[in-house]
Amino acid sequence: MTAGPDTAGGGRVSRRRMLGLSGAGLLVGAAAGAGVDRALADHHETPGGAVPFHGAHQAGIATPVQDRLHFAAFDVVTEDRDRLVRLLKEWTAAAAAMTAGRPVGRGAVGGVAEAPPDDTGEALGLPPSRLTLTIGFGASLFAKDRFGLQDRRPPALVDLPHFPGDKLDPQRSDGDIAVQACADDPQVAVHAVRNLARIGFGVVSVRWSQLGFGKTSSTTPDAQTPRNLMGFKDGTANIPGTDDDLLAKHVWAAAADGADWMAGGSYLVARRIRMHIETWDRASLAEQEQIIGRDKKEGAPLGARREHDPVDLRRLAADAHVRLAHPDSNGGARILRRGYSFTDGSDGLGRLDAGLFFLAYQRDPRTGFIRIQRNLAGDSLNEYLQHVGSGLWACPPGVRRGGYWGDTLFR
Amino acid sequence: MPSVRLAGLAALMIPLLAACGGTDDAGGGAAAATAIDATDTACEVGRTEFPAGTIDFKVTNKGSKVTEVYVYGPGDKIMTERENIGPGTSVDFTVQLDAGKYQIACKPGMVGDGIRKDITVTGRAAAGDPQLAKAAADYKVYVTAQVDDTLARTREFVKAVKDGDVAQAKRLYAPSRLGWESVEPVAESFGDLDPRIDAREADLEEGQEWTGWHKLEKALWKTGSVKGEEATADRLVKDLEELRSRIPALEFKPVNMANGAKELLDEISTGKITGEEEAFSHTDLADFKANLDGAQKVHELLKPVVQAKDPALAVTLDEEFGKVHSLLARYEKGDGYVSYDTVGQDERKKLSDAVNGLHEPVSRIAGVISR
Numbered sequence: 210m211t212a213g214p215d216t217a218g219g220g221r222v223s224r225r226r227m228l229g230l231s232g233a234g235l236l237v238g239a240a241a242g243a244g245v246d247r248a249l250a251d252h253h254e255t256p257g258g259a260v261p262f263h264g265a266h267q268a269g270i271a272t273p274v275q276d277r278l279h280f281a282a283f284d285v286v287t288e289d290r291d292r293l294v295r296l297l298k299e300w301t302a303a304a305a306a307m308t309a310g311r312p313v314g315r316g317a318v319g320g321v322a323e324a325p326p327d328d329t330g331e332a333l334g335l336p337p338s339r340l341t342l343t344i345g346f347g348a349s350l351f352a353k354d355r356f357g358l359q360d361r362r363p364p365a366l367v368d369l370p371h372f373p374g375d376k377l378d379p380q381r382s383d384g385d386i387a388v389q390a391c392a393d394d395p396q397v398a399v400h401a402v403r404n405l406a407r408i409g410f411g412v413v414s415v416r417w418s419q420l421g422f423g424k425t426s427s428t429t430p431d432a433q434t435p436r437n438l439m440g441f442k443d444g445t446a447n448i449p450g451t452d453d454d455l456l457a458k459h460v461w462a463a464a465a466d467g468a469d470w471m472a473g474g475s476y477l478v479a480r481r482i483r484m485h486i487e488t489w490d491r492a493s494l495a496e497q498e499q500i501i502g503r504d505k506k507e508g509a510p511l512g513a514r515r516e517h518d519p520v521d522l523r524r525l526a527a528d529a530h531v532r533l534a535h536p537d538s539n540g541g542a543r544i545l546r547r548g549y550s551f552t553d554g555s556d557g558l559g560r561l562d563a564g565l566f567f568l569a570y571q572r573d574p575r576t577g578f579i580r581i582q583r584n585l586a587g588d589s590l591n592e593y594l595q596h597v598g599s600g601l602w603a604c605p606p607g608v609r610r611g612g613y614w615g616d617t618l619f620r
Numbered sequence: 621m622p623s624v625r626l627a628g629l630a631a632l633m634i635p636l637l638a639a640c641g642g643t644d645d646a647g648g649g650a651a652a653a654t655a656i657d658a659t660d661t662a663c664e665v666g667r668t669e670f671p672a673g674t675i676d677f678k679v680t681n682k683g684s685k686v687t688e689v690y691v692y693g694p695g696d697k698i699m700t701e702r703e704n705i706g707p708g709t710s711v712d713f714t715v716q717l718d719a720g721k722y723q724i725a726c727k728p729g730m731v732g733d734g735i736r737k738d739i740t741v742t743g744r745a746a747a748g749d750p751q752l753a754k755a756a757a758d759y760k761v762y763v764t765a766q767v768d769d770t771l772a773r774t775r776e777f778v779k780a781v782k783d784g785d786v787a788q789a790k791r792l793y794a795p796s797r798l799g800w801e802s803v804e805p806v807a808e809s810f811g812d813l814d815p816r817i818d819a820r821e822a823d824l825e826e827g828q829e830w831t832g833w834h835k836l837e838k839a840l841w842k843t844g845s846v847k848g849e850e851a852t853a854d855r856l857v858k859d860l861e862e863l864r865s866r867i868p869a870l871e872f873k874p875v876n877m878a879n880g881a882k883e884l885l886d887e888i889s890t891g892k893i894t895g896e897e898e899a900f901s902h903t904d905l906a907d908f909k910a911n912l913d914g915a916q917k918v919h920e921l922l923k924p925v926v927q928a929k930d931p932a933l934a935v936t937l938d939e940e941f942g943k944v945h946s947l948l949a950r951y952e953k954g955d956g957y958v959s960y961d962t963v964g965q966d967e968r969k970k971l972s973d974a975v976n977g978l979h980e981p982v983s984r985i986a987g988v989i990s991r
Contacts, residue, residue, distance in 0.1 A: 286973050322714065323875050324987020411940055411977025414969075 257336030257393070262305045264607040265473050266461060269341030270545065270570050271450035273429045275391040278421030278549040279398040280479065280566065281406065282347075282384025282600060283413040290356045294619050296412040300344075300405055301613040307397075310337035313404050329407065331400050338394040342401055344614045345387040345477045345602025361618060363468030365476055365573040366603045373586045374596065381481055381598030384416040389477070389568065391547075395422070417598070419481060421549020421566045428547060434508060434516065438484055438550045438563055439593075441501050442508035445516055448545040459543045462572050470617035473606030475570040478544075478578040481551075481598030484564040489593045500589045502531030528589040539584050544569040544577045564594070574601055652676070653712060656724060658705070659683040663726030663735040672719050672743045680710040683728050690725040690734065691715050698811060703730065716873065717741045752874040752989065755921040759872050762917055763803045767867060770799030771860045778853040781836055781846045790840050794903040794956055797833060800860075801907045802914030804887060805880035806870070807863055816859045820899065831855050834899075841900035874922060878986035881918035884911040885979045893972050895960050905957035908971075909948060915982060916941050922989055930988045933981055940978035947974045 260268050285293055303313045314327025349355075351362035388405060392398040399420070406415050425437040426444030429451075437443040448455050457463075464472035489497070498504050498511065502525040508516035510531065512524030525532040536543050547570070552563040571577030585591070605615050653676035655666040660683035679689045684707050691699040699722065700715040719742050725734030777796040780789035800807065800818070808814045815823075817832045824830055831852055839846045846853075891897040892908040919926075919937050927934040947970060951957045963971075 286977070321987040321990055323878075323990040325983045407980065410980045411936075414973040414976070 257338055259309050259337035260339050260341050262308045262342075262608065263610050266607045267341075267343045267474070267604055268308070268607070269343035269389055269391055270460065270475055270547075270604070271428060271456055272339070272341050272391070273432075273450055274424040274427055274547045275339050275341070275398075276393045276424055277391065277395040277398050278424075278566065278568075279390045279395070279402045279418065280421070280568070281388050281390075281402045281418040282416045283386040283388070283406075283409065284416045285350065285355075285385045285412065286414050287412050288355070290619075292412055293356060294613075294615075296409055297615050297619070298613040299408050301608055303404060303408055304342040304401075304614070305608075307332070307401050307404065308337060308340045308342060310335075310340075313408070329400065329404055331403075332397050335394055335397055338392040338397040340390065340392040340397050340401055342405075343389040343391075343477075343604060345389075345604040346615065346618065347383055347385050347387065347600065347602050349383060350385040358618070361468065361470065363462075363466070363471050363603055365462070365466060365468070365471075365575060366601065367575060367579075369478070369574070369599060369601050370579065372582050372596065374591050374594070375599070376595050376597055377599050378597050381417050381419075383600050384602075386413060387477065387479065387600060387602040395420070419479075419551060419566050419598075420553075421551050423550040425548045425550055425565055426546040428545065437565055438486060438552075439489055439497070439501075441497075441503060441505055442516060443548075443565075444546055445503075445508055448543055450545075455543070456545070459572055459577070460545045460570050466573065468603070471603055471605060472617075475545075475572065475604050476574050476577070477600075477602045477604050478567070478569045478571070478574055479598070479600045479602075480565075480567040480596050482565045482567050483562070483595045483597050485593045485595070486561045486563055492593075499526055500530060500593075502526070502529030526589070528587050530585070530588050530590040533584050533588050534581055539581050540576075542577055542580045544571040544581065570604070653678040655680065656689060656726070657682050658687045658689060658726040658728065660685055660728045661735070663689075663724065663737055665724050665737045665739065668737070668739050670717065670739060670741045672717060672741050674714055674716055675741075676712065676714050677724075678710055678712050679705060679726075681705045681707050683707060685729040688727045688730045688734075689713075690727070691717075692723040692725060692736075694721065697809075718871065719743060749925065751925050752922075755925070756872040756874055756877065758921050759877050759918065760867075760870070762921075763806050763870075763872070764867050766799040766803045766914070767860070767864050768799070770796060771857070771864055773799070774857055774860055778857050781840075781853040782850050784846060786840055786844065786846060789836070789846060790901070793833070793837060793840065793901060794898075794906040797903075797907060798910040801887075801910035802884075802917070803880075804911070804914070805883040806867075808883075809870075810863065810866060813859060813863050813866075817856065817863070820896070822896075822899075832859070837898065837901050874925070874989055875986045877918045878922060878982075878989060881915040881985065882979070882983045884915040885975060885982055887911050888975050889972070889979060892960075893968060893975065895968075898960065902959040902961045903956065904960040905948065905951050905963075909957070912941075912944060912948065919982070919985070922985060925989050926985060929991055930984075933984060933988055936981045937978075937985075940974075940981060944971075944974045944978050947971060 260272055262268060287293060306313055312328035312330070312333065317326045317328040317330030317333055320326055348362065348366050348368060351358045351366070353359045388402060390398040390401040392401070402418065424435050426447050427434055428447055428449055430447075430449050434442040434445050448459060450456070460475050462468070462471040462474045462476065492500070494505060502520075503510055507514070509518055510520040510525070511529075512521050513519070520531060520535060522532050522535060522537060532538060546568065548565050548567040550563070551566045552561055554562055556562045569578055605617055608614060608616070654670075656677050656679040657664040658679055658681050677689075679702065681687050686707065687705050688701060688703040689705065690701040693699050699717060700713060702711050702713050705711050722739050722741060723736045724739060725736045727734035773792065773796040777789060777792035780792055804814075804818070807817065815828070818834065819828070819830060819832055820834050821830060821838065833856060835852050836846065836849055836856070839849050888908050888911045892904045892911065895902065895904050897907055898904045919941065923934055926937070951963065
């Protein structure tokens with residue numbers, strides 16, 4: 210669970226002057242420094258600790274970004290709505306157990322010798338590792354003649370338009386249900402998705418999945434900003450997970466937005482963005498910095514000295530990434546990014562199959578990701594990128610005790 | 621056969637009600653576990669006489685090498701085994717043994733025939749659930765019929781091979797395997813027979829002679845000639861006759877039946893869905909159907925017990941078997957199925973999803989009937 214109003218004040222508090230606005234897109238926008246002091250509950254900072262599962266919002270959105278990702282998109286293979294709801298309840302129980310560092314069901318060992326254990330066991334002895342599991346529902350789940358949800362599809366759960374340069378692989382795109390598993394230990398994240406998939410056999414089938422090994426965006430501005438595979442700091446001015454005002458304005462959906470069941474939820478855009486690593490590496494440092502709009506060492510906007518200095522858009526090239534992604538270039542649009550670098554080996558031509566698995570949460574993708582991504586059509590960075598996978602999911606609000614994932618939708 | 625061959629009997633002969641002596645000991649005063657102290661040069665067993673029924677062992681590796689322990693029946697039939705027992709570690713295991721002579725073998729370094737100790741089991745195990753006993757008896761009838769069927773059809777197939785009638789042999793190949801595929805885990809329980817009858821070329825170990833169905837399959841579909849395969853053809857019939865001759869002495873245990881059903885679905889998942897089983901003939905879907913029928917037979921026989929202990933599981937199994945059957949039926953063609961190389965990746969994914977939906981509940985049958 211995120212540090213909501215009920216938890217943010219508790220425990221040891223780390224304070225920092227936060228710098229305001231965040232941009233969007235692959236790299237970061239800029240900081241126009243509105244100083245906001247926020248509290249950070251200490252359980253978010255314990256490396257092996259547990260992130261609470263229950264709460265007003267789902268964990269894994271405003272939660273400080275963990276080091277590792279296993280993301281899975283599922284298709285529902287049953288036509289039986291009750292069976293789907295039963296699975297969501299089973300998943301919720303398993304997710305609550307695993308995020309607390311407990312095994313699924315009756316555990317991995319000590320059960321009936323003739324039966325396969327309920328839990329697969331590879332996370333035995335590992336700490337919770339700040340595991341979060343976040344679920345989202347894709348537009349296809351709301352299709353007519355499926356589960357009677359056609360009237361409940363939120364207006365914001367649009368079909369993403371085609372963006373210039375997209376080369377989307379259907380086998381790496383979309384899906385009825387998405388599950389984002391983030392943890393500081395990759396084995397914990399993989400264990401979580403594996404066990405959910407196992408529980409789901411016969412009801413859901415994994416459509417595709419993606420591992421991510423390095424966070425590229427931080428939602429904790431006081432931590433060092435991570436670098437993406439292009440070698441640049443990424444997420445300098447992301448929406449902090451502790452800024453309730455910004456979260457309410459840009460990340461959490463409200464009942465008045467058009468789907469009351471989504472109040473407290475958020476919309477997740479995932480994009481598998483392949484980087485043409487080898488050609489990027491041959492670009493001169495000056496060109497790389499021009500393309501991004503920041504210097505490589507410090508991460509400072511061009512024309513400024515330090516990473517968190519305000520961005521002067523006029524100092525950047527018209528097609529610089531940071532300029533085009535900046536809120537000021539997008540009518541103030543902001544999204545919360547928590548993407549991960551990925552490397553899926555090589556591509557058969559000896560080139561790294563690597564890039565950014567972009568994940569962004571927002572209150573409404575029409576005024577968030579879509580708005581910004583359209584503006585990035587002229588981004589000089591596009592020469593080095595290709596969007597090869599895509600998806601948009603409506604992530605319901607958090608689970609209250611006794612509730613289940615999606616209960617506001619299915620009740 | 622599976623690409624990674626499980627140690628034959630171990631897979632099938634998982635002891636009945638091994639959970640007794642575990643958490644909720646209903647084992648009727650079962651004695652404490654018998655110690656097996658394994659070293660690099662010795663295999664000390666705490667006692668040599670046992671009453672029939674469930675027997676618990678605790679093996680401790682006091683040597684310097686990784687070891688493994690086998691319990692062998694007559695003819696080195698593997699009753700159970702435990703591998704990869706590291707130095708300084710202990711492993712508990714349970715085996716269900718009827719009256720007879722057995723051997724316990726410790727294999728330091730996990731090689732060779734091992735250091736053997738004779739043990740004797742006497743008396744009769746306590747009678748179990750009559751419903752389960754009936755299921756086991758009925759299953760034996762089924763297995764016998766399936767092996768008879770495969771033997772009869774293989775004789776026809778082999779005749780065509782020896783006549784050099786490639787077209788006829790190709791027609792008879794898949795049907796000859798159906799009985800075998802429906803009860804394959806039983807055959808696998810005889811560690812030596814399965815590789816002789818059903819080895820795939822890719823699975824051969826160095827120096828292993830390739831015999832059996834798949835050698836003939838390759839000759840028929842790849843080479844297009846069965847010249848020189850007469851000996852292989854005769855050997856196949858002989859090996860199946862040997863399998864048939866061993867069936868009467870077999871005692872089927874319900875838990876082993878349930879595990880066998882799971883193994884049949886393992887076969888589908890790892891061999892048929894991927895198209896590896898019938899690499900040349902592409903008759904994988906015929907095997908698929910036979911594996912499925914064999915697993916369903918076990919389900920039907922054990923259903924009264926499953927219904928009593930976990931009614932929801934019984935319903936789920938009926939549903940999921942139904943789904944796989946109806947999906948598979950789409951690929952029927954003539955007396956058999958379409959060639960699997962015409963089944964695209966998307967369709968294979970659908971088959972795989974359906975099998976996954978069935979495989980999970982099937983894997984729970986053994987635990988449920990053991991409760």
